[in-house]
Amino acid sequence: MPGSIRIARILGIDIRIHVSWILIFFLVVLSLSESIFPDQYPLWGAQKTFIISAITAALFFASVLAHELAHSVVARGFRMSVSSITLFLLGGVANLTREPPSARAEFFMAGAGPATSVLIGITGFLISSAIGTNVPDGSLLQAVRAIADYLGTINLYVAGFNLIPGFPLDGGRVLRSAIWGYGGDRIRATAIAARGGQIVAGCFVLLAALFLFTPGTEYNLFGLALGGTFNGIWFGIIAYFLFNAASASLQQERIVSTVGTVRVGQLMSTDFRSTPSGTRVGALIRDLVLPLNLRAIPVMSGDRIEGLITIGDLRKVEQDQWATTPVEAVMTPAADLPAVSPDDLLTTALERFGMTDLPLLPVVRTGALVGVLYRESVVGYVRMREMLGLDGRR
Numbered sequence: 143m144p145g146s147i148r149i150a151r152i153l154g155i156d157i158r159i160h161v162s163w164i165l166i167f168f169l170v171v172l173s174l175s176e177s178i179f180p181d182q183y184p185l186w187g188a189q190k191t192f193i194i195s196a197i198t199a200a201l202f203f204a205s206v207l208a209h210e211l212a213h214s215v216v217a218r219g220f221r222m223s224v225s226s227i228t229l230f231l232l233g234g235v236a237n238l239t240r241e242p243p244s245a246r247a248e249f250f251m252a253g254a255g256p257a258t259s260v261l262i263g264i265t266g267f268l269i270s271s272a273i274g275t276n277v278p279d280g281s282l283l284q285a286v287r288a289i290a291d292y293l294g295t296i297n298l299y300v301a302g303f304n305l306i307p308g309f310p311l312d313g314g315r316v317l318r319s320a321i322w323g324y325g326g327d328r329i330r331a332t333a334i335a336a337r338g339g340q341i342v343a344g345c346f347v348l349l350a351a352l353f354l355f356t357p358g359t360e361y362n363l364f365g366l367a368l369g370g371t372f373n374g375i376w377f378g379i380i381a382y383f384l385f386n387a388a389s390a391s392l393q394q395e396r397i398v399s400t401v402g403t404v405r406v407g408q409l410m411s412t413d414f415r416s417t418p419s420g421t422r423v424g425a426l427i428r429d430l431v432l433p434l435n436l437r438a439i440p441v442m443s444g445d446r447i448e449g450l451i452t453i454g455d456l457r458k459v460e461q462d463q464w465a466t467t468p469v470e471a472v473m474t475p476a477a478d479l480p481a482v483s484p485d486d487l488l489t490t491a492l493e494r495f496g497m498t499d500l501p502l503l504p505v506v507r508t509g510a511l512v513g514v515l516y517r518e519s520v521v522g523y524v525r526m527r528e529m530l531g532l533d534g535r536r
């Protein structure tokens with residue numbers, strides 16, 4: 143996700159925070175120190191209130207991280223690799239490199255996050271009730287109870303929000319896994335769950351409008367006092383993210399349903415230009431790039447692909463270095479290229495295209511380059527099948 147920075151590495155997973163999360167952190171500190179704690183504990187000094195608020199916000203941050211880590215750990219248990227977790231505006235996203243392999247895997251993976259939040263929430267309430275209300279005002283125990291109380295409540299709300307049955311929220315994923323497990327058809331299940339996500343987004347839009355048009359009124363929703371311009375804007379933002387994410391999943395699955403059984407070999411080009419390793423950048427530009435208008439060219443040694451050189455790579459070389467720089471110096475080496483085999487499904491190729499901005503993927507069979515798959519031809523093909531109304535699942 144652009145605009146995010148790496149802050150830690152836990153269990154081999156990069157933990158990143160998005161700039162929007164820093165804003166949320168300060169909003170939480172502000173709402174705790176300016177309204178929630180002063181209302182409950184009016185005898186605390188301003189400085190003490192602020193420090194306790196900052197500690198509480200940091201622990202809230204850690205709880206959201208624990209929620210995401212739970213998703214990731216379960217995902218790994220089902221042999222899905224998780225490269226990073228990004229905490230952003232609405233919580234967190236774990237970056238999975240592919241879709242869950244089975245309904246069971248998705249069910250446990252999606253459920254693990256809210257289950258963790260519920261566990262933290264209950265722990266918070268247990269600590270708070272163990273301390274009890276019979277503590278001296280201003281004591282350390284009272285501060286611990288205040289923090290535990292807040293974390294108890296907020297984590298249950300986090301679990302509750304995430305369990306709303308709209309894909310791609312956790313609840314939507316649980317719903318999808320249930321429909322998928324019951325009917326055996328992931329595409330249909332996604333379509334239903336994503337439709338749910340769009341409906342939930344629609345409800346949030348209605349709530350946002352209600353709050354914005356009645357700025358002076360407070361509404362009680364599941365024990366939360368909501369209303370006013372601020373909550374109106376907030377619900378609008380949530381609706382926007384949810385609707386976009388649900389629509390993107392729907393679009394993704396529609397593509398899968400259109401080309402589900404088509405293989406790379408049916409669409410790859412076997413008639414393509416390549417260049418031997420050792421070619422100078424200047425010669426490549428003069429002989430291939432300019433006359434044939436090529437945007438990416440495989441670099442070969444024999445029938446093996448050594449790498450891929452693109453216009454972007456060539457632009458990194460100063461013009462007075464063109465005559466002396468070999469293509470290997472700036473190409474993407476084969477080891478870093480996402481490759482496909484002719485027998486791979488087109489949907490696999492689409493997933494690989496999604497991970498890069500390369501205009502083509504090398505098609506490799508037993509180490510030898512047998513063709514290239516152009517992004518444009520895949521996109522055009524999908525569009526054509528959609529226009530003709532062809533179903534690729536049979």
Ligand SMILES: [Zn+2]
Nearest residue numbers: 255256304312
């Ligand atoms: Zn979650």
